[in-house]
Amino acid sequence: xxxxxxGTAMAPMDIDTSKPHPARLYDWYLGGKDNYPVDxxxxxxxxxxxxxxxxxxxxxxxxxxxxxxxxxxxxIRQFLDIGTGIPTEPNLHQVAQTTVPDAxxxxxxxxxxxxxxAQALLNGTPQGALGYVQADAxxxxxxxxxxxxxxxxxxxxxxxxxxxxxxxxxxxxxxxxVERLTAALAPGSHLVIxxxxxxxxxxxxxxxxxxxYRANGLTLDMxxxxxxxxxxxxxxxxxxxxxxxxxxxxxxGEPVPGQESAHSGEYVAVARTS
Numbered sequence: 001x002x003x004x005x006x007g008t009a010m011a012p013m014d015i016d017t018s019k020p021h022p023a024r025l026y027d028w029y030l031g032g033k034d035n036y037p038v039d040x041x042x043x044x045x046x047x048x049x050x051x052x053x054x055x056x057x058x059x060x061x062x063x064x065x066x067x068x069x070x071x072x073x074x075x076i077r078q079f080l081d082i083g084t085g086i087p088t089e090p091n092l093h094q095v096a097q098t099t100v101p102d103a104x105x106x107x108x109x110x111x112x113x114x115x116x117x118a119q120a121l122l123n124g125t126p127q128g129a130l131g132y133v134q135a136d137a138x139x140x141x142x143x144x145x146x147x148x149x150x151x152x153x154x155x156x157x158x159x160x161x162x163x164x165x166x167x168x169x170x171x172x173x174x175x176x177x178v179e180r181l182t183a184a185l186a187p188g189s190h191l192v193i194x195x196x197x198x199x200x201x202x203x204x205x206x207x208x209x210x211x212x213y214r215a216n217g218l219t220l221d222m223x224x225x226x227x228x229x230x231x232x233x234x235x236x237x238x239x240x241x242x243x244x245x246x247x248x249x250x251x252x253g254e255p256v257p258g259q260e261s262a263h264s265g266e267y268v269a270v271a272r273t274s
């Protein structure tokens with residue numbers, strides 16, 4: 001179901017606290033409080049092995065802000081953010097609406113904890129419009145149908161899939177998800193992706209992290225550059241192309257504390273439909 005700024009009721013959902021969830025892990029990395037012991041346990045194990053992970057999470061979020069700011073500056077007025085995560089200000093709509101107050105934004109996530117905070121996500125400008133879809137990223141038909149209550153898919157939309165697709169393996173249909181979503185986009189739309197990669201770290205370290213996720217029932221497919229680039233087939237990459245998160249238009253935001261001695265460990269890119 002969806003929620004909008006008009007106050008659509010949101011049904012409560014059961015929260016599975018038996019295993020970690022990526023949105024709650026991300027919240028823990030960012031210092032949030034909307035996570036459970038199972039999330040904190042895995043988070044502590046991962047950061048004990050790789051203390052840089054919380055900085056990497058902040059670098060990813062900083063890229064999202066810069067990309068949103070850039071897109072709004074290019075005239076994009078509509079945003080579909082899938083894999084939203086638990087609200088941490090500023091949220092995507094706050095960044096967009098600071099530049100274009102009439103921006104329309106739809107968020108989507110499958111964690112009931114995110115749903116419980118949807119009202120915080122739906123507090124925007126009077127000129128704009130906001131919505132929330134509770135769905136798995138693979139439920140593309142449902143996402144597009146409910147997002148269309150807020151967004152006009154006959155006009156350009158920025159589709160953000162940040163820190164999401166590495167949780168979907170090829171066998172889970174990661175490329176097909178992107179194809180189905182982008183097929184609905186009008187000319188002039190943009191695709192924004194950030195994605196963990198093993199290319200910047202020793203293979204044994206990357207494998208250790210993958211194993212720790214797998215042991216907790218989570219998929220983590222850290223794609224190399226060629227596999228990442230496949231998501232943008234048919235799109236025109238905008239400058240500077242496929243780069244590490246910290247190298248994508250750093251002039252559009254403030255550096256993340258600690259990033260000078262860290263690497264984001266992810267590829268990012270923004271591309272435009274023809």
